[in-house]
Amino acid sequence: MKKTRAIIAGLGAIAMSLSFAACGSGDDAAAADGSDDDVTVGFVAVGPEGGYRTAQENNIKDAFKKAGITLKYAASTGTNSNDQKPQLDAFASFVNDEVDAILLDPTEASGWHDAMEKAKKADIPVILVDRKIEPDEKDLYAAHIGVDYVAQGKDAGEWAAKEFPDGAKAVVLEGPAGLSVVNDRNKGWAEGIKGSKITELEHQSANWDTEEGKTVTQGLLDKYKNDIQVIFAENDEMGLGAIQAIEAKGLTPGKDIKVIGADATKPALEAVAAGKMAFDVETTPNFGEQAVSLIKDVLAGKKVPQETNLDYLSFDQKSAKEALDAGTRTY
C-alpha cells in the first residue's frame, strides 16, 4: 500500500514537471515589491539550469531583498538555457525602463556589444555575474564578480602534492575542449603540482558527464594497468563517474585512488563525507552579498575593482561531514 502510494507520488511528480515544460517561465516579479527605496536593479539571469544556478540566483534575490533594493528578474527562458535572444530582449527593456543598474549573467559570451553600448550611453552601469563577455571590453561594464577557477585548480593540485609527498601518478578529466573554465582549472592544476613529485600521465575529456567520466576512467585504468593514484575531475559529475569506474575495476576509491572533484555539489560532498571522494573545491553560489555591495558602491560613485573573486571553501572528509550536518548547503 505504502509502496503504491510512493509510486503514484513519483508518477505525479513526473507528470507535474512535464506540464511545467509547457508553460516556460515568464518574467518573475520577484523580490521587494513593496520597497519604497527608489533604487531598481535589473537582473538578466540564466534561469532554470540546474542546482547550482538555482542556488546562485536565489542567493542574489535574497541578498537584494535584504538590502531593500528592488530587483527585477528576467530569466533566459523556460527550458532551453542557451538561448540568448530572451536575454538580449530583457537587457534592452531594462535599459528602456531606465533601471539604476543591471546585473548580467550572460548565457552566451559574444553578441553583447551593441546592447551594452546602449546601457553605457544611458549611464546604466552593468555588473557581470559569473560568466564574462567576449570580447572582454572592460569599458563596457563596471565590474565582474566571479569564481577564480585558476585558484580552484591550484588548490586541487596543491592538495595532491601535499597528500603524496613521495610522488604519485595522476590523470585529469576535463570538460569539453575550449571552455575557459577548463583552461583555467588546467592552468591552476599545473601550477599546484609544479615542483612536487606528482607525475601527470594525461588529460582526457569526459564532457562534464558522469557516464563518460566512468567509461573514460575505465579506459584510463586499463591503459595504465590501474597504476594511477590521483584523478582530478574538473567537475563533480565526472568525479562521481570516476569513483564508479574505480569500484568497477575492483579497486577502492579513497584508498587505492584518490579522486579530487570540483564544484562541491551535494552528491559530491556526500561522496567526500563517505570517503569515496578525497577532496573537493567549492564553486560558491553566493554572489548576492558581493553584488549588493558592488552596486551600492557603483551607484554612490565610488571606484570599484574591475574583478572581484568570491571566497570559496574546499572540503575533505571532516569538513564535508560538518557542512552536510549543518544543513547550510544550498545545492
Added chain:
Amino acid sequence: MSSEKKKRGGPAIPKRLLLTIIALVLLIIIDVIKDPSFLHIGYVNGGLNGPLIDVIRDSAPFLMIAVGMTLVISTSGIDLSVGASMAVAGAVAMQFMHNTNGTGLGSALLAIVLALGVCALIGAWNGLLVSGLGLQPFITTLIMMLAGRGIAKTITSGENTSAVNSAFSWIDTGYVLGIPFAFILATLIVLAVAALMRKTALGMMIESVGVNPEASRMGGLKPKRVIFSVYLISAILAGMAGVFTTGNVMRVTPSQTGLSYEMDAVLAVVIGGTSLLGGKFSLSGAYLGAMIISLLEKTIVWLGISNAATPAFKAIIVIAICVLQSNFFTNALKKMRSKKQSKAAMTAAREGAAA
C-alpha cells in the same frame, strides 16, 4: 545475424560486411600495437574485465540507436532526437526511482516501462509529424532534439538526478556467466528487431517505402504507417539506450546524457553500409557499425588522443573506414563509375541479356 546474411542474397552486402569486420580488426590492431595489454582480459567482481569487455558493454547504447537509426534512414528519413530521447528516458527512470525511493526489482522494471513509454510518445510524435503531416524528418526530429533536452531538464527540475537501485544498475553493469549483461541484452534486442524485420514483411515494406513511397503506395502498401512505425521503434530503442547509459552510473545529466549520440548513430549506420538515401538496410552492418563506434571511443582514450583533437581523430577514422569499404577491390573504379550512372548498369545488363 548469419541467417540474415543468407537471406539478403546478392554478393555486395557480405563483401561489405567483411570489410567492416576488417576495419574493426584493424582498429583493434592499432590499439594492440600501442599496448598489447589491450587484449588482456581479467576477472573482477564476478565478471570478465578488460578493455575489450568494456568495449562490448559500452556498445549497448550504440547498438540500440544504430539499429533504430538504420530503420529510419532506410525510409530516407533521419532521427536526430535519439540522443535527447536517451536523456528523457534516463530522466524519467532516475526521477521515478529517486522520488519513490524505489530500490527493488519492481521499481526498476516500472522505471524502464515508464522510460520506454515516454520515449514511445516522443517517437509517436515524430512519426505523426513526418508521416501524417509530411513534415521534413530533419526539421521534425531536430526540434525534438532540442525540446527533448528541455523535457529531460524539466523532469529533473534541471538537476542531475541519482537513484539507488541495484537491479536497474545491474542491467548495464551486471554479468551473466562473466559476460556483461548489457551486451547480451542489447544483442538479444537487436536479434529481436532483426526477427521482426526479416521474419515478417516489415523489413521489405520499410525498404520499399524507402526506395519510393509513391510506388509503394501504388503497390498497396501503407507508407504512412510504415514511416510512423520506424520513428516509434527508433525512439523506443533510444529509450533503451538511455536506460543502459544511466544504469551504468545510476545518474542522469539531462544536459549531457546521450549528447551528440545521434551523430554516432548516423556514423554507425553509414559504416554499416545502409545508404543515407534510403532503401536497402543492413542490421548486421549497423551492429558492426555500433561496435566500431564503441571501439573508437575506447581507442581515443587508449591512444591518449587529446581533448581538442578528438573530433578530428574520429572523423579521420570514419572516413578511412568509408574509403576502405568503397575502394578496396581492384575494379572499384569501374564500380564507382557504374554506381554514379545507374543507367550504365542498366544498359550493361540489358546488353548482357541480349548477348
Added chain:
Amino acid sequence: MAETKPIVDMEGITITFPGVKALDGVSFKMYPGEVHSLMGENGAGKSTLIKALTGVYTIDDGSIKVGGVEQRFAGTGDAERAGISTVYQEVNLATNLSIGENLMLGHEKRNKLGIDWKASHEVAHEALEQVGLGYLDTHALLSSISIAMQQLVAIARASVVKAKVLILDEPTSSLDENEVQRLFDIIRKLKSEGVAILFVSHFLDQVYEISDRMTVLRNGKFVGEYLVKDTPREQTISLMIGKSMESLSDLEGGVKQTLDEYKNHKPVLEVTQIGRRGEIQPVDLTIRPGEILGFAGLLGSGRTELARLLFGADKPDTGTYKLEGNTLTVSSPYIALKNGVAYSTEDRRDEGILSELSVRENMILALQAIRGWAHPISRKEQEEICATYIKALSIKTPSTETPIKSLSGGNQQKVLLARWLATSPKVLILDEPTRGIDIGAKSEIQETIVQLARQGKAIVFISSELSEVVRISSRVLILKDRKKVAEVENTPDFTQGNIVKIIAQGGVNENVK
C-alpha cells in the same frame, strides 16, 4: 541534302562492360541540317552509342570526330562544349528550379555582381518564344508544367547553348499528338538552321515522318545506314530484329477480341458518375469479365485520371463504385487491391518499380501488402510465384534476386504485370503497359493481355497508340478534355480513324456510326 562534311563522325566505336561488348565497332555519321534516326531494339546499343557521343562513357576503341576534330570526351561537359546537346528519355532537368534557371543553367548571363537574373530570364524567354512556348513564365517552377512541356523546355535549351548537334532520346514518349506536331515543327526549324538532329523513338510512324536518314543497330553491332524514304517500314523492322518479314505477320495482324463470348456475364465493375474535380468529369462505366475495355484519348484527356479513381490512387469527389454488386469506398490502392482491382501505372519509373529491390520483392509486393506485414509470404511461396511468372511471361532476368533496375524496360513491365497477377485481380487496369519497350516484348505483352481476358479477367487497357487500342480491345471508351465522349463496340470495321474522328468531333454522330 548536300554532301558536306559530316559534323559527327564516329568510327569503329567499341565499348565493353564487364563481360559484355555493348558496342562492337559501330560507325555513325551525321551531317549538318539532317534528322538522323538511330534504330534498334532495346539492348541494340542505341543508348550506349548516345552516351559515347555525349561523353557519359569513355570509348574503349574507335574515334569520335565532331566538326572534323578528333575528340576525347572525359565528361558530358566536354561534349556540351563541343556543341552536342542532349534531351534524354527521362527529362534530366531540375524540376525544383524555375523554367528560366533550367534553360540557362551554366549559361547564365553575367554582370559585375555575378549572375544577371533579369537578363538571363529575358534570354530564356526569347528561347521559349522561338519554340512557340513564349507564353510560359520563366520564373515558374519547372515542376509546375507538364512532363510534355518540360520536354519542350529541354529542347529549347539546345538553342540557348547554341548546339550544333541535338540528341533527342525518345522525346515523344510522353507527348500527345498535338505536342508531337509542335515538337516536329521545332525540329524542322532547328534543322533549317543547320543543326544536326539525332532522333530516337519507338514510334515508327514518327521516325518516317521526321527523319531523312537512319542508322540501324542490332546487338551492339552496326547493321547499316539507310535513306528513310527508300526503305519500307517492314524492311526496317526486319533489319532491327533480324528476322524475315514472314515472322512479323503476327504483329501487324493483331488479335481482335470479340465481345460475344462474354456478352451475358454480369458486370464485375460498375461505376456511376465517378469523378474528381479538375481531373475528370463524372463518368459511367461498366466492365464484364473477359472483356478488354480500351481507354482512348490524347494525353491529358483524363484516361489516367479515370484509371486512378478506379484504383483508389486518388479519391473521387462524386459517384458510386460497385464491385460484383457490392458498393465499396475505394479510398486507397490497398483497398482496391484487397478487393481485386489492380492498376499498372503509366509511370513505371516513379510509381511502378522499386528500383533497388529485387525482382522477387517487386513481384510479391502487392500480394504481401494485401496479406499484411504480420503475415509474410514464405520464401518457398515467393520462389514459386517468381518461377511461375518468369516462365509464363518469359521474363528475362539473371536471377530472382537481381535488382529490378538492371532489367530492360520490357522485362520490368513484365515483372510489374506479374506483381498484379499474383494478387489474382478480377479487374486489371493497365496504363500504357507497352510504352517505351521494344517491339518483341510489346507483342508478347499484348498477347498476354488477350489471354488474361480469355481466362475471365476484366481488363482496362490504356494506350496512347490508338492502333494498339483498336487491335486488342473489345470495347473502347473515348475521352476528350477530361470527359468521356463516347463508348463504342470494337466491331471488325472499327478503325483508328473512327476514334480520331470521334475525338475531333467530340462525340459520336451518325456518319461515324
